[in-house]
Each structure stands twice: as structure tokens, then as C-alpha cells.
Amino acid sequence: MEGKTLARIGAIVFVAFAITATVIEMTRKDEPAPARAVPVLQSPADPLRATLRRCQRLGEAATGNADCLAAWAESRDRFLGRTPAPAASNSNEGR
Structure with a gap:
């Protein structure tokens, strides 16, 4: 019985962690990165x-x-x- 109880507790912790991560990700507001006038890789006129x-x-x-x-x-x-x-x-x- 000791092994089954430990497995159940582990499964509950895993599911709780997955639900928490999902809720955090869903409530996060994605703000677009500010657009730059000049691309980063483009060097000044050469x-x-x-x-x-x-x-x-x-x-x-x-x-x-x-x-x-x-x-x-x-x-x-x-x-x-x-x-x-x-x-x-x-x-x-x-x-």
C-alpha cells in the first residue's frame, strides 16, 4: 500500500503542476516586441x-x-x- 499511495501523491503533484503552468501561460499577456526602424543585423552605410x-x-x-x-x-x-x-x-x- 505504501507504493500505491506514493504513486498517487506523485501523480496529483504532477497534475497540479501542469494545471498551474497552463493557467499562468493562458493569463500571460503577450506584448509584441517594439518594432525597430533598422534591422539589428544591418550595419550603417558602408x-x-x-x-x-x-x-x-x-x-x-x-x-x-x-x-x-x-x-x-x-x-x-x-x-x-x-x-x-x-x-x-x-x-x-x-x-
Whole structure:
């Protein structure tokens, strides 16, 4: 008899817990989250990003475009955490 009584008490506690959780969930007022003007994942306007998108639309022709090559180099440097190399001076300028 001891086992049956313990099982009954356990079942009553479980049912009481389930009913309490259900009542709490049903009485909870769901307030919609405030809408944000800007999506969370969207970063501020980045000229490099715009250039990379333009180069993406160019397709294979972008491989010969100097602006695209420079944008890819800058993007690669950002990704790898490198500081951009200083602009090399043209050795024919003084001649």
C-alpha cells in the first residue's frame, strides 16, 4: 500500500503542476516586441559594401576592374585584421 499511495501523491503533484503552468501561460499577456526602424543585423552605410555589391553584379568583368580589385583587397585586409599598406609612390614621378 505504501507504493500505491506514493504513486498517487506523485501523480496529483504532477497534475497540479501542469494545471498551474497552463493557467499562468493562458493569463500571460503577450506584448509584441517594439518594432525597430533598422534591422539589428544591418550595419550603417558602408561604401566598401556598396562597392563590393557593384563588383558582384559585374560578374567576371570585375576581375579586370581596378576599383573592384582594391575593394577586394580592403575587404580581405579587414577580414584578416591587417592594417592597410600605405600607398606606394610612383618611382617615375620625379622624371
